[in-house]
Amino acid sequence: xxxxxxxxxxxxxxxxxxxxxxxxxxxxxxxxxxxxxxxxxxxxxxxxxxxxxxxxxxxxxxxxxxxxxxxxxxxxxxxxxxxxxxxxxxxxxxxxxxxxxxxxxxxxxxxxxxxxxxxxxxxxxxxxxxxxxxxxxxxxxxxxxxxxxxxxxxxxxxxxxxxxxxxxxxxxxxxxxxxxxxxxxxxxxxxxxxxxxxxxxxxxxxxxxxxxxxxxxxxxxxxxxxxxxxxxxxxxxxxxxxxxxxxxxxxxxxxxxxxxxxxxxxxxxxxxxxxxxxxxxxxxxxxxxxxxxxxxxxxxxxxxxxxxx
Amino acid sequence: xxxxxxxxxxxxxxxxxxxxxxxxxxxxxxxxxxxxxxxxxxxxxxxxxxxxxxxxxxxxxxxxxxxxxxxxxxxxxxxxxxxxxxxxxxxxxxxxxxxxxxxxxxxxxxxxxxxxxxxxxxxxxxxxxxxxxxxxxxxxxxxxxxxxxxxxxxxxxxxxxxxxxxxxxxxxxxxxxxxxxxxxxxxxxxxxxxxxxxxxxxxxxxxxxxxxxxxxxxxxxxxxxxxxxxxxxxxxxxxxxxxxxxxxxxxxxxxxxxxxxxxxxxxxxxxxxxxxxxxxxxxxxxxxxxxxxxxxxxxxxxxxxxxxxxxxxxxxxxxxxxxxxxxxxxxxxxxxxxxxxxxxxxxxxxxxxxxxxxxxxxxxxxxxxxxxxxxxxxxxxxxxxxxxxxxxxxxxxxxxxxxxxxxxxxxxxxxxxxxxxxxxxxxxxxxxxxxxxxxxxxxxxxxxxxxxxxxxxxxxxxxxxxxxxxxxxxxxxxxxxxxxxxxxxxxxxxxxxxxxxxxxxxxxxxxxxxxxxxxxxxxxxxxxxxxxxxxxxxxxxx
Numbered sequence: 134x135x136x137x138x139x140x141x142x143x144x145x146x147x148x149x150x151x152x153x154x155x156x157x158x159x160x161x162x163x164x165x166x167x168x169x170x171x172x173x174x175x176x177x178x179x180x181x182x183x184x185x186x187x188x189x190x191x192x193x194x195x196x197x198x199x200x201x202x203x204x205x206x207x208x209x210x211x212x213x214x215x216x217x218x219x220x221x222x223x224x225x226x227x228x229x230x231x232x233x234x235x236x237x238x239x240x241x242x243x244x245x246x247x248x249x250x251x252x253x254x255x256x257x258x259x260x261x262x263x264x265x266x267x268x269x270x271x272x273x274x275x276x277x278x279x280x281x282x283x284x285x286x287x288x289x290x291x292x293x294x295x296x297x298x299x300x301x302x303x304x305x306x307x308x309x310x311x312x313x314x315x316x317x318x319x320x321x322x323x324x325x326x327x328x329x330x331x332x333x334x335x336x337x338x339x340x341x342x343x344x345x346x347x348x349x350x351x352x353x354x355x356x357x358x359x360x361x362x363x364x365x366x367x368x369x370x371x372x373x374x375x376x377x378x379x380x381x382x383x384x385x386x387x388x389x390x391x392x393x394x395x396x397x398x399x400x401x402x403x404x405x406x407x408x409x410x411x412x413x414x415x416x417x418x419x420x421x422x423x424x425x426x427x428x429x430x431x432x433x434x435x436x437x438x439x440x441x442x
Numbered sequence: 443x444x445x446x447x448x449x450x451x452x453x454x455x456x457x458x459x460x461x462x463x464x465x466x467x468x469x470x471x472x473x474x475x476x477x478x479x480x481x482x483x484x485x486x487x488x489x490x491x492x493x494x495x496x497x498x499x500x501x502x503x504x505x506x507x508x509x510x511x512x513x514x515x516x517x518x519x520x521x522x523x524x525x526x527x528x529x530x531x532x533x534x535x536x537x538x539x540x541x542x543x544x545x546x547x548x549x550x551x552x553x554x555x556x557x558x559x560x561x562x563x564x565x566x567x568x569x570x571x572x573x574x575x576x577x578x579x580x581x582x583x584x585x586x587x588x589x590x591x592x593x594x595x596x597x598x599x600x601x602x603x604x605x606x607x608x609x610x611x612x613x614x615x616x617x618x619x620x621x622x623x624x625x626x627x628x629x630x631x632x633x634x635x636x637x638x639x640x641x642x643x644x645x646x647x648x649x650x651x652x653x654x655x656x657x658x659x660x661x662x663x664x665x666x667x668x669x670x671x672x673x674x675x676x677x678x679x680x681x682x683x684x685x686x687x688x689x690x691x692x693x694x695x696x697x698x699x700x701x702x703x704x705x706x707x708x709x710x711x712x713x714x715x716x717x718x719x720x721x722x723x724x725x726x727x728x729x730x731x732x733x734x735x736x737x738x739x740x741x742x743x744x745x746x747x748x749x750x751x752x753x754x755x756x757x758x759x760x761x762x763x764x765x766x767x768x769x770x771x772x773x774x775x776x777x778x779x780x781x782x783x784x785x786x787x788x789x790x791x792x793x794x795x796x797x798x799x800x801x802x803x804x805x806x807x808x809x810x811x812x813x814x815x816x817x818x819x820x821x822x823x824x825x826x827x828x829x830x831x832x833x834x835x836x837x838x839x840x841x842x843x844x845x846x847x848x849x850x851x852x853x854x855x856x857x858x859x860x861x862x863x864x865x866x867x868x869x870x871x872x873x874x875x876x877x878x879x880x881x882x883x884x885x886x887x888x889x890x891x892x893x894x895x896x897x898x899x900x901x902x903x904x905x906x907x908x909x910x911x912x913x914x915x916x917x918x919x920x921x922x923x924x925x926x927x928x929x930x931x932x933x934x935x936x937x938x939x940x941x942x943x944x945x946x947x948x949x950x951x952x953x954x955x956x957x958x959x960x961x962x963x964x965x966x967x968x969x970x971x972x973x974x975x976x977x978x979x980x981x982x983x984x
Contacts, residue, residue, distance in 0.1 A: 386702070
């Protein structure tokens with residue numbers, strides 16, 4: 134098991150190198166010059182060149198990338214060109230805010246999808262099953278920004294119950310988490326339902342029923358535990374989806390997270406900031422997927438047994 | 443199965459109803475506004491505006507906290523690290539300049555400087571105001587100015603201003619002289635550059651740089667900055683330069699989406715919003731609780747030509763003249779700004795010093811068609827580039843439609859502003875640009891209006907105009923001390939550029955706008971987009 138974890142961690146290195154190069158190179162290919170944007174309107178060509186040198190933006194893209202890489206391997210993500218502050222500092226300032234939103238949305242997704250998925254499976258081919266599936270489909274197919282604006286209009290503008298944006302207090306988290314969670318809940322409901330349907334047809338559950346165990350106990354104690362195992366595997370990708378979706382939601386709800394920081398860096402052609410944020414995102418995602426895989430091995434006794442051998 | 447279909451149908455109806463509910467106009471429905479207590483409470487002041495900051499028994503009540511929603515992100519309080527308007531708006535509250543534009547009179551006046559004298563075009567004397575207090579309690583003197591200039595010389599954003607100075611002479615604690623490398627009769631305007639806000643020398647000697655940079659002489663003191671969320675300021679009780687504001691705390695919140703800013707204003711979460719959508723103007727003007735604050739803008743929007751593009755008809759002056767005659771600017775103003783813009787007749791912005799009210803080239807479609815036929819443009823296809831900003835998109839589409847009437851096909855390419863800047867500043871002979879739509883905001887003086895976009899050495903000479911006569915005229919005007927002669931020179935420049943050379947066809951100066959709650963006063967719109975909130979306050983009803 135230990136060797137497996139080490140192997141997976143080492144595999145992250147080429148992934149991160151590849152991501153850093155692709156992002157840096159693509160940012161360079163995109164038209165637009167951050168120096169020309171940052172310079173005062175009356176800047177002379179000499180002044181623009183001075184700025185270019187001061188910010189380390191002189192030389193070919195490969196020269197600049199290897200200079201960047203040299204610092205990266207020492208754990209230095211560089212300094213933001215537009216904000217003139219260390220990228221790591223900027224990322225760490227905003228990252229907890231995005232994590233808050235991502236986990237909030239996952240909590241919403243779980244609270245909606247698990248009961249709904251179980252109800253749909255245990256009432257297979259009834260009106261409840263149909264309602265759950267239609268709701269799940271709506272959750273998956275509704276564009277987040279549209280749902281977000283709709284919720285703002287209803288709960289902030291019409292009813293005045295919740296703030297329309299910002300990050301002041303718990304109330305400010307509800308609408309963005311609900312918007313992002315609705316999308317995640319859709320796919321999780323469908324997975325929970327199909328996983329439950331697989332489990333409740335197993336022989337061991339039939340045996341439990343034959344022994345006189347109540348239906349509630351059969352579902353809670355025997356079926357749910359096993360049905361949740363596949364759900365854990367999709368947790369990693371759900372978290373990835375939550376981070377991806379956060380970029381849009383953070384803009385709609387003025388949520389000061391990493392998503393907005395990254396979008397702004399891309400728009401500003403701030404190569405070091407954009408590359409740094411994406412590298413950190415990638416690292417976080419690969420680590421999460423690794424942790425999920427390890428957790429899966431611990432939850433499923435069959436896998437644990439295989440590794441023990 | 444039948445049940446499923448019925449449920450699906452019901453859900454669809456519910457969603458459709460929710461959509462309609464959400465999309466109904468906001469003006470005919472009462473807006474739920476949280477009570478003032480939740481928004482930071484109130485204070486009372488004497489009705490005579492004595493601005494003591496102390497509660498009194500008068501019947502005028504001011505909101506204690508004002509929240510301003512900004513579109514872009516604030517990133518730094520250091521004036522020398524940025525030229526972004528969002529940063530400068532906040533810095534303008536905390537720091538002061540030697541001279542600044544008085545937004546009521548639109549004249550360049552002393553801010554920290556009491557008066558100045560041009561001893562010669564290359565020799566200036568400035569006298570500082572007496573007893574001006576920094577936030578750390580120290581008193582402003584010439585050493586602070588010298589320190590600021592030395593720091594500015596080392597920063598890329600400000601180095602070009604300092605490069606003009608050959609010698610700085612301290613006369614006494616409040617008087618200094620500067621000698622320039624070349625004559626500049628507008629040097630007082632250079633001192634109005636936002637990046638040259640005066641810093642406290644003592645603060646830099648006694649505090650870490652990140653704290654010292656927050657110390658200014660403005661009426662507001664830096665309080666807190668939460669990246670991407672807000673920056674807050676508290677009033678400076680010890681100011682000797684300004685009356686103490688009636689508002690206790692000023693918060694700049696960053697809300698990137700225009701629709702979200704509008705909702706936050708309607709919901710009472712913010713008091714002022716910057717850059718409201720043109721589509722929301724009517725909601726602001728028709729609402730009982732809101733207002734639209736407007737001011738004539740000083741951003742010249744224009745259709746430009748790349749004069750260095752080889753083998754392209756845009757280099758033919760007859761073609762450019764035809765375009766100038768052929769554009770119905772009134773129609774374009776309605777299309778791009780919903781009518782909230784002033785049609786331009788000159789390439790120079792209206793309210794600037796030395797603006798001459800020239801007739802320019804009037805709209806004359808028949809004359810335009812005749813000129814297009816004369817230069818052989820009819821039936822040709824030309825390419826136009828512009829940025830993806832909403833008003834430019836509409837300008838480009840309208841221009842495309844108008845040119846079609848003359849038998850000219852315009853293909854339009856939209857790109858991000860940074861890409862457009864890069865393309866327009868690259869070599870004109872190889873960039874491939876034929877026509878472009880851009881704008882120019884000359885925040886300062888007449889020289890600034892002409893030099894950067896039209897002088898052959900100008901950093902923003904997108905049309906690649908290389909005319910030695912125009913260069914000489916721009917250079918001569920800035921060195922001319924006789925204001926009458928200078929006015930004649932700028933008039934000649936306007937006429938030649940607008941009617942003869944035509945590197946651009948000036949279209950309009952859009953109106954500057956702010957959305958605000960009723961009762962908000964003291965928000966001054968700056969033609970250079972660095973709006974002023976130094977004395978903002980909101981009177982509230984009992």
